Amino acid sequence: MKILCISDQIDPLIYSVNIKERYHDVDLVISAGDLPMEYLEFIVSSLNKPLLFVFGNHNLGALPYYHKQWRDNADLQSISEENTEGYGSTYIGFTTYREGKLLLAGVSGSIRYNNDIGQYTEFQMLCRLLALIPRLIYNKLRYGRYLDVFVAHAAPFGIHDRKDPCHIGFKCFLWFMKKFTPRYFLHGHIHLYDLQTPRVTAYEKTMVINVFSHYLLEFENPAR
Numbered sequence: 001m002k003i004l005c006i007s008d009q010i011d012p013l014i015y016s017v018n019i020k021e022r023y024h025d026v027d028l029v030i031s032a033g034d035l036p037m038e039y040l041e042f043i044v045s046s047l048n049k050p051l052l053f054v055f056g057n058h059n060l061g062a063l064p065y066y067h068k069q070w071r072d073n074a075d076l077q078s079i080s081e082e083n084t085e086g087y088g089s090t091y092i093g094f095t096t097y098r099e100g101k102l103l104l105a106g107v108s109g110s111i112r113y114n115n116d117i118g119q120y121t122e123f124q125m126l127c128r129l130l131a132l133i134p135r136l137i138y139n140k141l142r143y144g145r146y147l148d149v150f151v152a153h154a155a156p157f158g159i160h161d162r163k164d165p166c167h168i169g170f171k172c173f174l175w176f177m178k179k180f181t182p183r184y185f186l187h188g189h190i191h192l193y194d195l196q197t198p199r200v201t202a203y204e205k206t207m208v209i210n211v212f213s214h215y216l217l218e219f220e221n222p223a224r
Contacts, residue, residue, distance in 0.1 A: 001102070001221045004047075005211035007032035007153070007188025008056070010039055014214055019046045028099060031089070032188035032211050033108065033153035034058045044088035050099055051089035055108035056153040056188060057118045057166075066091050092151065094128050096135040101222045103139050105132055105182075106151035110189055113165040126172040136180055143224055146180040150206075155187045159201050160210045162190065174203070181205045183219070188212055 004026040006014065013022060029043055033056025044051045055063055090097070093108035107128055112119040120128070136146045154170055155161040156177065161169030167190060177185060185208045192199060192212045199210040209215060 001028070001219060002026045003149075003217040004029045004043075005032065005186055005209070005215040005217055006030070006035060006043075006213070007211050008034040008191060009213045010035065011214045015039065015042060019043070023047060026216075028052070028102070030149070030151055030186060030211075032056070032151055032186050034188060037062050037089075040089045052092045052097065052099065052104065052106070052151070053089050054091070054093045054106040054151050054153055055118055057110040057116070060118050063118060066093065094131070096132060096139070096147075101224060103143060103145065103148045103222070104151065105136070105147055105149075108153060110154045110166065111168050111170060122171060125170050126175075129172055129176050143222075145222075147182040148222055149184045149186060150176070150180075150182040152185070152187045154189050155210065156185065156203070156208060159203055159208050160187070160190050160199070177206045177208075178204050183207070184209060184217065186211050186215075186217075 002025060004023055006029065026047065026049055029047065029049055029051040031040060031051065031053035033054050036059050040051055040053060092104060092106035096105045107125065109118045109120050112121050140146050152173065156173035157169040157171040159169060161167055181204065183206065185206050187208070188211055190210055190212060192210065201208045209217065
């Protein structure tokens, strides 16, 4: 299986008339957040492949139509529901999802640093992870594993994250990886300006990958 992973930055290699030539053989596209919905729409319409996404802490115009609690926010009242129609991508924030034989789960947002929407405290994020457990247990009983790919915007604490208040990772992600052993943990949020900066790190049984801009992930398809 080949997955085109994207986040945080519109990549000219993807946002191009040559996208079909470069990425015709991908099976799936995953966005780890902070990208315009129009960019996702372009990818879906160009490649005609499934696209799964979570929100980050920017580009949140469509967020109210996936999370009812944000619909009364004054800054978002001018957004029309038609703006979210026809994008052709699937939101997997705070839920589990099965794409073919691939078992996925996702969470949106970053650590809370200025009380804006799309931000969560450590405790709030932990509660959202706990809410996934019943379905993960079902996966284990039905498919013999909890999860293949976990998608988040923020990084885990101490892995690829930074010390400033906006980019600190979530400690509960470390617990989640230990307990549910996803094969891959995909995240964005941490921009890579130095090519020497590590973007792939092993933690327990999980490969943590910073998919900033774009990253091609290839692996053998699960047996079931």
